[in-house]
Amino acid sequence: MTAIVQREAQEAPAVAKAGYVLPGLGHLLTGNVVTGVGMLSVDAMLIVAVLGIPDLPRVIAFDTWGGIPIHPIVAVLSLFGIAAAQFWTAHRLVQPKVLSELERNSNYNLFIREFTRNRTGMIGLFGVVLMIGVTLMTPLIAPFDPDDVGVGTKLLAPAPWAYLTGAPDAFLLGTDVYGRDFFSRLLYGGRISLSIGFIAFGIAASIGTAVGAVAGYFGAWVDRGLMWFVDMLLSLPRLVLLLAIVGMFRVQGVKSIFLIVVILGLTGWMGVSRIVRSQVLSLKQQDFIQAARALGYGSTRIVFRHLVPNALAPVIVYCSLAIGGTMLAEAGLSFLGLGVAPPTSTWGTLVNDGREYLRQSAPLTVFPGLCIVMAVMSFNLLGDGLRDALDPKLRGTK
């Protein structure tokens, strides 16, 4: 039997204290390169955001939602939140949490240890953190109003050095055909792209979980009927289905972010439902469900309080892989001109807009595409890492 011994807190090397000055430096100096570099990039993002604080009044003038400057407020709050998390992580390196042997081997701690050891998974995690951070703090980071046509001459080439040294009419990533700052457009576009990806997949995951759990739990004709419906939807290529729905409803003028989000959500839940169903089918036979039934709990309670929470692990992995897919689907739709209405833009619409000027100014097409690739790739890396860490079969193989 494992004795419950209080372990001595391990003495962290003195260099770990560097993390108090610049979070991440401590990790880097103690040999944890991936985490160190990752945290340092988050620091860089935070510094850029702090430098943007004097600009807040200008931002509040255009970035409001129903008269309330909700985005700038969120940006400032996120700035403090992320900074706090950074320093807390640096502090944990200097003073690691003391865990008993029992706690050390809990499922949660095993998972954390396994995941943090996975280099590519951590890269994905930092990619996602950076992306979400930049999205939340866009008003502080973006140098210009993304829709302001008066900031520069049109179709300027990217001039990062000239921009950083403060030369006039020089822009980090150049300007688009209306003379709008392309870097700002990219940031604001990413905000919409990511939000659509998250919310649409949130909808999809909820529907999928509910359908899968109900099908798996009730079995018999409920299962057969629901799975037939899932099979039918899966036999339609997703992009074609999306096109048909959006195309048919669009022509009459209904075109908004909400419509896109809902439609993406309604067409993306089938994969989740299959996974949840198979999980529930195997969980259903286990003793704790029998016990719950013997206690006389109702079906709703058993499904949503006992089955679903236990089936979530593979769903989380699938979600992180599928958010990328949702973003790609949105980008494809936008690329065909069926996405959100201008002047609001997403990475997909930016690629579509830039396409006409491929010859004159290639960066307009190259950068939004690269952003999509990086975003989707981060989610995929994170998902792979989560899967490896959650799969007990792979434990200890690395």
Place this chain on the structure above:
Amino acid sequence: MLKYLLRKLVLVLPLLIGVITLIFILIELSPGDVADKFFTPETTPEVREKIVAKYGLDKPAWFRYLLLLKNLAVLDFGTSIAHGEAVTTLIGEALPNTLILSVVTLLIIYPVGVALGTIQGVKHGTVVDSGASIVSLFFYSMPSFWLALMLQLYFTLKWELLPTSGMHDPVMYEFMSTPEKIQDSLLHIILPGVAMGVASAAGAARYMRSSVLEVIRQDFVRTARAKGLPERQVVSKHVIRNAMLPIVTLLGLSLPFLFSGSVLIETIFAWPGMGRLIVSAIFSQDTPVVIGCFFVFTLVVVTGNLLADIAYALVDPRIKYD
């Protein structure tokens, strides 16, 4: 086996009816008058009358639904509103083009992915493996339409090596000799083929890698090594053959995936296939063509699934369907 296939075939019918019902409901729900969806302002009164009779536009929804099913049952897809041609003719022209693109993509791009995955699996844990993993994940995460634009940017606009779009040279093709025609067609298929295939090749590489990793740990591989076979033979005769099995299924399943990708790729490369047909039909609200295309897309998916099943049984004698 035969019995299994027959049972699968019987299940295709409700699937098709389901898809048609779904599309019908979509068309019904979409805003605007039903009749408007079947006419353009230029439609002449005579044609108008014919269409009204054909689709029962003056009848209630349930009647139109049954009429649609009846027409489809005898493979009568009706006439395109935008082109005035029979839908079957339009699809008949477009389908082979998409099939050519898909098959060429599958045959050329796919083996590259499988080979890459095999190397990764065999060299598991080395720099080769992690490097290739990152590269294949990079391409796997890439929107195909963006890759298509990048290919156009470099290979046609900058380096002027390959033609931008179309299936063959618009002017010169007629006057070419047969070998020149073949060469011209091949040059035209390279870019769309690559743009369409890279993502699924990267997917295949990822899949093959994990498949190889699973096989290489098994006992019969250890036996093969123990009896003194050179590593080369262990890999080619024992590992690859067994690891290929799930890939065969993937091959059949990626046909619908490619068809879905064709929507974007064909639009960019002006490839006159199914993807372009359905996009233009949706944009011009050409309802009969939309329905016809969905019918064909569903059939392709179902065929892909069936092919996957058959191929799986053919390559793996252990599989017995009943």
